[in-house]
Amino acid sequence: MTDSPLSRHAGVIVLVVGTYMAATQVALFAVVDVDDPATMLADPVFRVLNLAYAAAFPGLAVALSAAYDRQARQAGSFGLVAFSAAMVGTVTLGADMWFEGFAAPWLAEVVPEVLTAEKTAIWQAGFLSSFALFSIGWLLFGLASLHARVFPRLVSSAILIGAIVGFKAASPPYGVALALALVTLGVWMVRSRTAVQTAAEPITV
């Protein structure tokens, strides 16, 4: 275990990001209305929550780096590939969420017909690649974690499930599974670090 500031605060970072992501997804789920997207996109509460959820993605990238830092040595080359894939997926879906947060409300206002218009190939490629890269990246990261055996198997398996469900993470509540996996990982990281520190402290009589 390295002793960089990122490593020292890794557990707290992962825990906070997971909790924030879960909270914004649940809140967004409460106000989402797929039957009437035009009204939904005009709703200020939805807009704020949508932006709040988009803001989770830069945090998710930092949490991913913090989690990888803990198991980098044991995860080896496959771990590096998996980390890179998860980072690419997180950035790509985060970029998609930028569009949902900032551009979609504007387009719905100016040209509402875009909501029902036929989507071109480049548009669909953008969306589908974002979903797929996010899901595949986190799936690989979960597999690398299982292989590295640093995190408990249960936590690594929760990341795998979160990654599969996360194919639809742009739509609430499908991002909650990965968020809860991160909460569990964060709690474990904080506890295991505390245990290591306690064991390393000299015994005074």
Add this chain to the structure above:
Amino acid sequence: MLLGGDLWFETFAVPWLAGGPGAEALLSTPSTLMGIGAVASYVLFALGWVMFGLASLRARVFPAWISLLVVVGGVAGYQALLAPWGTPLGVAIATLGVWLVRSASVSHRTDERAATGARR
């Protein structure tokens, strides 16, 4: 990541809008929210890289001139969505990459020599 979002919009959404139902939207004034999103992306990208360059200067692990290149790249990167403003940061990162590769191989050779000397 925010600038990546802006670029995602330019790459995937703008061609669709331009060729179809949203052409008029591209000619209209963006909403306040869209404006905030765009400006925040430029500012955070530039600010983030400038801070990383300054932290590198302070840490004194990378050569100072490379850290300065990162700072300059960060400043120029405010307009990184428009060519050629992303080039300085690209050059700074490539230079840092060359330095990292070289310093890693020097460190590897030093370790090997030390291990051979210890065996003798």
